[in-house]
Amino acid sequence: xxxxxxxxxxxxxxxxxxxxxxxxxxxxxxxxxxxxxxxxxxxxxxxxxxxxxxxxxxxxxxxxxxxxxxxxxxxxxxxxxxxxxxxxxxxxxxxxxxxxxxxxxxxxxxxxxxxxxxxxxxxxxxxxxxxxxxxxxxxxxxxxxxxxxxxxxxxxxxxxxxxxxxxxxxxxxxxxxxxxxxxxxxxxxxxxxxxxxxxxxxxxxxxxxxxxxxxxxxxxxxxxxxxxxxxxxxxxxxxxxxxxxxxxxxxxxxxxxxxxxxxxxxxxxxxxxxxxxxxxxxxxxxxxxxxxxxxxxxxxxxxxxxxxxxxxxxxxxxxxxxxxxxxxxxxxxxxxxxxxxxxxxxxxxxxxxxxxxxxxxxxxxxxxxxxxxxxxxxxxxxxxxxxxxxxxxxxxxxxxxxxxxxxxxxxxxxxxxxxxxxxxxxxxxxxxxxxxxxxxxxxxxxxxxxxxxxxxxxxxxxxxxxxxxxxxxxxxxxxxxxxxxxxxxxxxxxxxxxxxxxxxxxxxxxxxxxxxxxxxxxxxxxxxxxxxxxxxxxxxxxxxxxxxxxxxxxxxxxxxxxxxxxxxxxxxxxxxxxxxxxxxxxxxxxxxxxxxxxxxxxxxxxxxxxxxxxxxxxxxxxxxx
Amino acid sequence: xxxxxxxxxxxxxxxxxxxxxxxxxxxxxxxxxxxxxxxxxxxxxxxxxxxxxxxxxxxxxxxxxxxxxxxxxxxxxxxxxxxxxxxxxxxxxxxxxxxxx
Numbered sequence: 001x002x003x004x005x006x007x008x009x010x011x012x013x014x015x016x017x018x019x020x021x022x023x024x025x026x027x028x029x030x031x032x033x034x035x036x037x038x039x040x041x042x043x044x045x046x047x048x049x050x051x052x053x054x055x056x057x058x059x060x061x062x063x064x065x066x067x068x069x070x071x072x073x074x075x076x077x078x079x080x081x082x083x084x085x086x087x088x089x090x091x092x093x094x095x096x097x098x099x100x101x102x103x104x105x106x107x108x109x110x111x112x113x114x115x116x117x118x119x120x121x122x123x124x125x126x127x128x129x130x131x132x133x134x135x136x137x138x139x140x141x142x143x144x145x146x147x148x149x150x151x152x153x154x155x156x157x158x159x160x161x162x163x164x165x166x167x168x169x170x171x172x173x174x175x176x177x178x179x180x181x182x183x184x185x186x187x188x189x190x191x192x193x194x195x196x197x198x199x200x201x202x203x204x205x206x207x208x209x210x211x212x213x214x215x216x217x218x219x220x221x222x223x224x225x226x227x228x229x230x231x232x233x234x235x236x237x238x239x240x241x242x243x244x245x246x247x248x249x250x251x252x253x254x255x256x257x258x259x260x261x262x263x264x265x266x267x268x269x270x271x272x273x274x275x276x277x278x279x280x281x282x283x284x285x286x287x288x289x290x291x292x293x294x295x296x297x298x299x300x301x302x303x304x305x306x307x308x309x310x311x312x313x314x315x316x317x318x319x320x321x322x323x324x325x326x327x328x329x330x331x332x333x334x335x336x337x338x339x340x341x342x343x344x345x346x347x348x349x350x351x352x353x354x355x356x357x358x359x360x361x362x363x364x365x366x367x368x369x370x371x372x373x374x375x376x377x378x379x380x381x382x383x384x385x386x387x388x389x390x391x392x393x394x395x396x397x398x399x400x401x402x403x404x405x406x407x408x409x410x411x412x413x414x415x416x417x418x419x420x421x422x423x424x425x426x427x428x429x430x431x432x433x434x435x436x437x438x439x440x441x442x443x444x445x446x447x448x449x450x451x452x453x454x455x456x457x458x459x460x461x462x463x464x465x466x467x468x469x470x471x472x473x474x475x476x477x478x479x480x481x482x483x484x485x486x487x488x489x490x491x492x493x494x495x496x497x498x499x500x501x502x503x504x505x506x507x508x509x510x511x512x513x514x515x516x517x518x519x520x521x522x523x524x525x526x527x528x529x530x531x532x533x534x535x536x537x538x539x540x541x542x543x544x545x546x547x548x549x550x551x552x553x554x555x556x557x558x559x560x561x562x563x564x565x566x567x568x569x570x571x572x573x574x575x576x577x578x579x580x581x582x583x584x585x586x587x588x589x590x591x592x593x594x595x596x597x598x599x600x601x602x603x604x605x606x607x608x609x610x611x612x613x614x615x616x617x618x619x620x621x622x623x624x625x
Numbered sequence: 626x627x628x629x630x631x632x633x634x635x636x637x638x639x640x641x642x643x644x645x646x647x648x649x650x651x652x653x654x655x656x657x658x659x660x661x662x663x664x665x666x667x668x669x670x671x672x673x674x675x676x677x678x679x680x681x682x683x684x685x686x687x688x689x690x691x692x693x694x695x696x697x698x699x700x701x702x703x704x705x706x707x708x709x710x711x712x713x714x715x716x717x718x719x720x721x722x723x724x725x726x
Contacts, residue, residue: 599725601657601718605648 001064003051004083006044007091008134010037011127018123022116031106034119038102038126042095049088060084060489063136063200074195082136082199086331086490089483090133090263093335097255097342098126100459104346105247107455108353118158118245125151129256133263137198138187141264145183145228148257149176155252156244168240175237179227179261186220189213190271199267206270214271218278221268222285225261229315232289236548238312242304246349249304254311254345255338262318262334266327266491273325273494283323283407287414290316292545294421298428299541302359303348306429309544310385311341313418317400320415325496326403328487332474333400335483336392340384340467344426346460347378351433353456354449355440361432362531363443368434370449373457375434377464382430384467386423387516389509392470398512399476405508406498416511420519427523432531439531476509633674640667654706654716658699665695 014037022030052060061084069077102122109118128147135141149172157169187197193213194202209217225231230238241253252258265272265282272279290313297309314337321330351367351374352359368375384391387398397419405412440449451457474483488495500508526536543549598604640663647660669688676684710716 597725599722601721602649602652609645609649 001051001062001083003044003047004062004064004081004134005066007041007048007095008081008127008130010041010044011123011130013037015120015123015127018116018120022120025116027110027112027115028106030116030119031102031109034123035099035102035106037123038095039099041126041130042092042099045088045091045095048083049092052083052085052088057489069140075191075197077137077139077197079140080136080198081134083134084490085486086263086266087134089331089335089487091130093338094129094133094256095126097338097463098122098129098251100462101247101251101255101342101346104250104349104456104459105245107453108247108349109245114158118155121151121154121158122248122251125155125252125257129260132260136200138183138190138202139197141267142180142183142187145224145260145264146180148252148260149173149180149228152176152241152252152257155248156241158244158248162243164240165243168237168243171240172237175234176227178234179224182220182223182227183264186217186224189217189220193217203268203270206274209271209274211274211276214274215276215278218268218272218275219281221264221271222278222282225265225319226285227261228264229258229261229319230289230312231261231316231319232285232292233547235289235293235312236544236551239305239308239544239548242302242308246304246345246352249308250342250345250349253308254341258311258315259318259334259338262315262322262330265319265322266331269327269491269494272322273496279323279325281323283320283404283411286316286319286321286323287404287411287418288316289313290320290418291414291421294418294425296541296544297425298421299537301361301537301542303351303361303364303429303433304345304359306361306425307341307344307348310344310422310426313422314341314385317397317415317418320404320411321400324400324403324407324411325494326400327491327495328474328484329396329399329403331487332483333396335473336384336396336467336470339463339470340381340391340393343377343381343460343463343467344385346456346463347374347381350374350452350456350460351449353452355443358440358443361429363439364433365436365440365531366434366438367440367449371434371451373451373460377457377460378434379430380464380468382426383520384470385426386519387419387512388423388520389513389516390471391468392466392473394509394512394516395471395474395476398509399474401512402476402500402508403496403498405504406500407496416515419512420515420522423516423519424522427520428527431523431527436527436529436531630674630678634671637667637670637674640664640670652717652719654709654718657718658702658706662695662699665691 014034017037018025018030018034022033025033052062055062061082063080063082065078065080067079069079071077102119105118105122109115112118125148128144128151130144132141132144132148135144153169153173156172157166160166160169190202191197193209194205196202196205206214227234238253238258242249244253272282293309293312293316297306297313300306300309314333318330318333318337321327321333350371351364354367354371355364358364380391384393387393401412401415401419404415472480472482474481526533540546644660644662644664644667647663648657651657651660669691672684672688672691674684676682706716709721713721715721
């Protein structure tokens with residue numbers, strides 16, 4: 001099990017060495033070093049996977065115990081890592097995608113003033129993410145959870161010279177605090193009920209929970225997941241997070257960190273299985289998020305905003321899977337999504353890079369001939385996310401929708417409509433950016449944009465192959481459901497399986513395929529020769545349903561108003577009043593005492609004589625007795 | 626005929642009361658000072674009286690100490706009075722209240 005320690009250890013070592021010597025390694029040395037650290041971690045992850053393949057049954061869950069982190073009474077938290085089929089899937093795709101994105105970043109971040117700093121953060125991020133997915137108890141998961149959050153903050157505001165980037169980082173951090181509160185309260189509740197926070201104890205012991213407690217725990221952890229995985233109503237930070245460099249958007253805000261919430265829910269599946277109402281809530285919020293974000297994605301003009309809304313939408317699908325008990329499908333979508341969404345971001349980054357950081361799709365167009373590799377990989381990613389068979393999205397989204405259909409037809413209907421929108425908005429992106437008329441002359445000052453360097457296109461090609469073929473991981477035929485067979489023991493009885501009639505088993509995938517092709521067709525008809533269609537880009541969708549505006553008007557303005565109120569009213573009256581009041585009280589008491597100090601010698605003498613008289617009278621009276 | 630000791634004590638008490646009355650009622654510092662001296666000597670008189678009545682020389686001894694202290698007190702007190710008078714051109718106590726709180 002030492003190999004699992006290596007998986008986590010390599011990025012940590014990379015982070016520490018880059019922190020100490022990164023500046024001296026310079027550009028591109030620091031980048032290569034960071035890439036090698038993560039690549040080594042990937043190799044170790046493959047080693048862990050092979051190690052688990054040699055085991056069977058319950059011994060496929062291995063725990064690497066290092067030391068006790070802290071202990072107070074019966075509360076004990078260990079630094080211990082867990083290798084089971086679920087965490088191995090997570091570490092494999094996290095390290096795999098992270099390696100490719102590190103490689104890509106060497107090209108993308110070239111000549112940046114803080115080149116080495118970027119890789120310091122990236123390695124720390126990968127380390128935190130691996131801690132998150134391999135931790136064997138809730139507090140250690142939380143450590144990773146906060147670690148990725150902190151790295152996300154640093155990397156969103158990596159170009160902090162831009163005020164928008166700085167405030168976007170803060171926004172991500174603050175909104176995630178709301179979710180973290182849910183995580184902590186959930187942990188407290190788990191400890192209160194089960195007297196442990198270790199997965200080895202709470203997952204098998206979950207059945208002891210009463211239904212009401214399980215519902216509460218599930219909802220609290222879903223609040224955490226909604227923050228991290230950008231679900232309604234906490235998704236707005238992910239749009240602003242696009243202020244970060246594009247590789248960051250690809251790695252953190254598409255492929256890995258934002259799926260942490262989905263992972264957490266899957267990890268806690270035994271608790272979720274008891275909480276039917278909470279599960280239904282999760283499914284409903286997931287599918288609504290998917291739909292709302294997909295609608296908003298159809299009207300964006302910033303290439304990264306389109307992809308960001310698309311990510312929110314896909315995360316909604318994953319939550320739909322979690323809510324319907326289709327954990328394997330959710331993890332399957334998470335993995336395939338990591339491939340194609342990272343690819344979409346990296347391709348977008350390639351376009352942005354060649355157009356001098358221009359992000360508006362209105363100023364792109366006709367790039368397919370000039371950037372063939374970027375264009376083709378983007379098209380593969382598009383067909384994958386759209387769910388066109390036989391690309392990976394067809395299988396992964398299909399299995400989510402199948403289980404949604406088994407649970408509730410309405411969930412399925414919304415899911416299918418969203419699938420149509422997905423194929424459409426990504427098609428819009430591809431046609432507007434890569435086809436039509438060239439509109440970038442102004443941006444590039446006449447010269448033609450050219451294909452990105454090989455260090456950036458190689459990750460694109462690798463990811464394109466993965467995005468196209470990842471469906472093979474879990475083909476919907478018994479015997480070929482590799483991912484299902486691998487993961488099913490982890491979820492055990494909490495994994496829900498719906499019985500579909502043989503007609504439904506054919507009709508549902510067929511519907512998915514038809515819907516995907518319809519979306520592609522619509523996009524082709526509507527956007528082949530246009531870069532702007534006001535009637536299809538209403539302001540309400542462009543502004544993301546005004547949800548961000550609403551938060552700004554209520555919470556941000558409300559908070560500012562409250563701060564002003566305390567500044568102008570509470571502070572001068574209550575706070576200063578209390579402090580001033582104490583001073584006034586002492587001055588008043590002193591004023592009373594001061595009257596004795598008249599300065600008149602004769603009054604002092606009178607008091608003295610009166611005192612003597614009292615003493616004498618006392619002596620005489622007591623002597624007379 | 627010898628005068629009984631109690632008469633001396635009565636005289637001493639009268640002198641003491643007279644002195645105290647003077648201290649409390651007069652405003653001139655020098656008169657107040659004289660009144661204080663009166664009180665001191667009233668006390669001296671009781672000491673001597675008791676020394677005679679109780680046949681104990683300790684009382685007479687105490688009188689010498691009181692006389693010495695009183696002399697020293699007069700030196701310091703008159704010095705202060707002269708200093709105040711130079712400074713303020715008055716020796717009326719009610720005007721000298723600059724230590725008022």
